[in-house]
Amino acid sequence: MAQLLPNDMILKWAEERPNDIYLRQIINRQFVDYTYAEVADKALRLVSAFRDLGIQPGERIALISKNCAEWFISDLAMMLGNYISVPIFPTAGADTIEHCVTHSDSKLIIIGKLDSPDAINSVTNKLSHIPTISLSYPGTPQGQYTFSQLISEHQPSEERPTHNDDELMSIVYTSGTSGLPKGAMLTYGSFAWASHQITQHIGLGESERLFSYLPLAHITERVYIFGSSIMSGLQVAFPESLDTFIDDVKMHRPTVFVSVPRLWTLFQQRIQEKLPPAKLNLLLKIPLISGLIKRKLADGLGLNEARVLGCGSAPVSAGLLRWYESIGLNITEAWGMTESFAYSTLNYPYRSDKVGSVGNAAPGIELKIAADDEILVRSKGLFSGYYNNEEATKECFDQDGWLHTGDIGFLDEEGYLTIQGRKKDTFKTAKGKFVSPVPIEKRLFELSNVEMMCLVGSGMPAPILLALPHDFPNFDRKRYEKRVHRVINTINNELESHAKIKGVLMIKEPWSIENGILTPTLKIKRHVLEKKYADIGHDWPSDQLVQWEE
Numbered sequence: 410m411a412q413l414l415p416n417d418m419i420l421k422w423a424e425e426r427p428n429d430i431y432l433r434q435i436i437n438r439q440f441v442d443y444t445y446a447e448v449a450d451k452a453l454r455l456v457s458a459f460r461d462l463g464i465q466p467g468e469r470i471a472l473i474s475k476n477c478a479e480w481f482i483s484d485l486a487m488m489l490g491n492y493i494s495v496p497i498f499p500t501a502g503a504d505t506i507e508h509c510v511t512h513s514d515s516k517l518i519i520i521g522k523l524d525s526p527d528a529i530n531s532v533t534n535k536l537s538h539i540p541t542i543s544l545s546y547p548g549t550p551q552g553q554y555t556f557s558q559l560i561s562e563h564q565p566s567e568e569r570p571t572h573n574d575d576e577l578m579s580i581v582y583t584s585g586t587s588g589l590p591k592g593a594m595l596t597y598g599s600f601a602w603a604s605h606q607i608t609q610h611i612g613l614g615e616s617e618r619l620f621s622y623l624p625l626a627h628i629t630e631r632v633y634i635f636g637s638s639i640m641s642g643l644q645v646a647f648p649e650s651l652d653t654f655i656d657d658v659k660m661h662r663p664t665v666f667v668s669v670p671r672l673w674t675l676f677q678q679r680i681q682e683k684l685p686p687a688k689l690n691l692l693l694k695i696p697l698i699s700g701l702i703k704r705k706l707a708d709g710l711g712l713n714e715a716r717v718l719g720c721g722s723a724p725v726s727a728g729l730l731r732w733y734e735s736i737g738l739n740i741t742e743a744w745g746m747t748e749s750f751a752y753s754t755l756n757y758p759y760r761s762d763k764v765g766s767v768g769n770a771a772p773g774i775e776l777k778i779a780a781d782d783e784i785l786v787r788s789k790g791l792f793s794g795y796y797n798n799e800e801a802t803k804e805c806f807d808q809d810g811w812l813h814t815g816d817i818g819f820l821d822e823e824g825y826l827t828i829q830g831r832k833k834d835t836f837k838t839a840k841g842k843f844v845s846p847v848p849i850e851k852r853l854f855e856l857s858n859v860e861m862m863c864l865v866g867s868g869m870p871a872p873i874l875l876a877l878p879h880d881f882p883n884f885d886r887k888r889y890e891k892r893v894h895r896v897i898n899t900i901n902n903e904l905e906s907h908a909k910i911k912g913v914l915m916i917k918e919p920w921s922i923e924n925g926i927l928t929p930t931l932k933i934k935r936h937v938l939e940k941k942y943a944d945i946g947h948d949w950p951s952d953q954l955v956q957w958e959e
Contacts, residue, residue: 453565474521498929574598592796604636658711703737726854869946871911
C-alpha cells in the first residue's frame with residue numbers, strides 16, 4: 410500500500426474527524442480553534458486564490474512568519490495546490506531573506522507574525538514585482554493581499570494533485586553557521602517517512618497535545634511537530650507572544666514538548682532565581698517534600714502533563730539534563746540535521762545512563778563512523794540534494810548512499826552516539842596540534858555558571874575561552890573571577906597540554922541573532938567569533954587568566 414502524504418492526511422482527517430479540533434491559536438488570551446474540516450476548507454480556498462493570482466503549479470512560494478495556525482494552513486495549501494514551499498526564519502535579516510527568495514525563484518511571499526517588519530519590508534520594496542499576502546496579526550507588514558480576504562473571496566479548490574515520493578515538496582534553507590544558507594531539497598516521501606517513524610517510535614496517540622513555537626522554518630519543528638501532527642492527527646497549539654510564553658504553555662498543557670538547550674537553560678535560571686540551588690537540593694532530599702516540589706516545578710512550567718520532553722538543534726551539557734532529571738523531568742536528547750529531516754538518533758525510551766550521548770539510531774536509521782570519525786547516516790528519510798548546487802550535493806553523499814554529516818563522534822558498545830563537534834570546528838593552534846572545542850565546552854557547562862561560551866584558538870599559542878556570564882543581581886566580579894579560576898584549573902588538569910585554556914574573555918555584549926553571532930536556531934557562528942577575536946590570543950598577558958571586554 411502506498412504511503413499517504415501530508416496532503417492526503419488533512420483530507421482524510423477532515424472526512425473522518427471533521428469536528429475534532431486540530432489547531433489552537435491563542436489570541437487575546439483565548440483559544441481560537443480550527444477543526445480538521447475548517448483547516449482543509451481554508452487550505453483548499455487558498456489553493457484557489459493562488460491559482461487566481463497566476464501562480465503556476467510547481468512554482469515556489471516563500472513563507473516568513475512566526476508560528477501560527479495560518480502557517481500550517483498555508484503549508485498544506487501549497488501541498489494541495491502542487492506548489493513548492495520555501496519557509497524563511499522570521500528572525501532572518503534582509504540579506505538572508507533576499508537570498509532565499511531570489512535563489513529559490515519564489516513567485517509569491519506570504520508574510521505573518523514578526524517581531525520586526527524592517528527586514529522583510531526592505532526586501533519586498535526591492536522585489537516589488539513579487540506579490541505578497543499578509544496574515545491578520547498586529548504588526549504584520551501590509552501585503553498586496555490579506556489571507557482572510559483571499560479565503561473569504563474564493564471557493565475551495567476541486568483539484569486533488571497526487572505526489573510521488575521523490576517529488577520536491579519544500580526547499581529548506583539551512584541556518585548558515587558558515588556563510589550563506591544552502592537550500593536543502595525535501596521530498597514528499599522522505600518527509601512523510603520521517604514524520605511517521607517519529608510518531609511510531611515515540612508512540613504518539615490521538616489524545617496527545619503538541620505545542621508549536623520553535624521556528625517552523627527549522628526542520629526539527631517542521632517534522633516533529635507539524636509532520637507528526639498531520640500524519641497522526643494530533644492537536645497543536647500556538648503561543649500568542651514571547652511575553653506570554655509560559656502562560657501559553659500552561660493554557661495548553663502539552664503532552665509532548667520539544668525545545669532547544671537555550672530555552673531549557675532559561676527555564677532553569679527562572680527556577681533558580683525563585684529557589685536557590687542549595688535550598689532546592691535540600692528540599693529534594695526530604696522524601697515527603699521532594700515529590701511535592703517536583704510537581705510544583707513542572708506545573709509552574711506548564712509541563713506537568715508532559716509525557717515526552719525533547720532537546721536538540723545544538724549541543725546541550727549533560728549537567729543541565731542531569732539537573733532536570735533531579736527535579737523529575739527526563740529530557741530526551743536527539744540528533745539530526747536538515748539533510749536527515751532531524752531524525753537520526755534519540756535517547757528514547759529515556760536512559761539515564763546514556764545522558765551525554767544523543768541516543769542510538771532510531772528505527773530505520775543506519776549509522777556508521779568513518780575512518781576520520783565523521784558520522785555517516787543512511788535511511789529513507791534523507792534530503793535529495795541542495796537546490797541549484799550540484800557540487801555541494803556531491804560532497805554530501807558517497808556512492809553507497811551514505812550521508813556525510815560533517816559531525817564527528819563515536820558509538821559506544823550499545824550503539825549510542827556521542828557528538829564531539831563539527832569537522833570544520835576543530836582548529837589547529839600555533840603549536841600545530843588540533844583541538845576539538847565542543848567536548849571541552851560541554852564539560853565547562855557542567856562545571857560553570859556561564860550563559861554562553863565559545864572556545865577559539867586557530868593559529869593562537871593556546872585556546873582562549875569567550876564567555877557570557879549570567880546576569881546575577883548584586884554581581885560581584887572578583888568573586889566570580891575566583892570561581893572561573895577554579896573551573897579553568899579543574900578542566901586544564903583534564904586536558905592535554907596543547908588544549909589547555911590560556912585565558913577567559915568575559916564578553917560585554919550578549920550574542921544574538923541581531924548582531925550576527927547566533928543563527929536563527931540559536932547556534933553560535935563559531936567562524937564569526939574566530940574572525941572577530943583572531944588576534945586576542947597573541948597578546949594575552951601571561952599573568953592574567955580573566956579579562957573583561959570593555
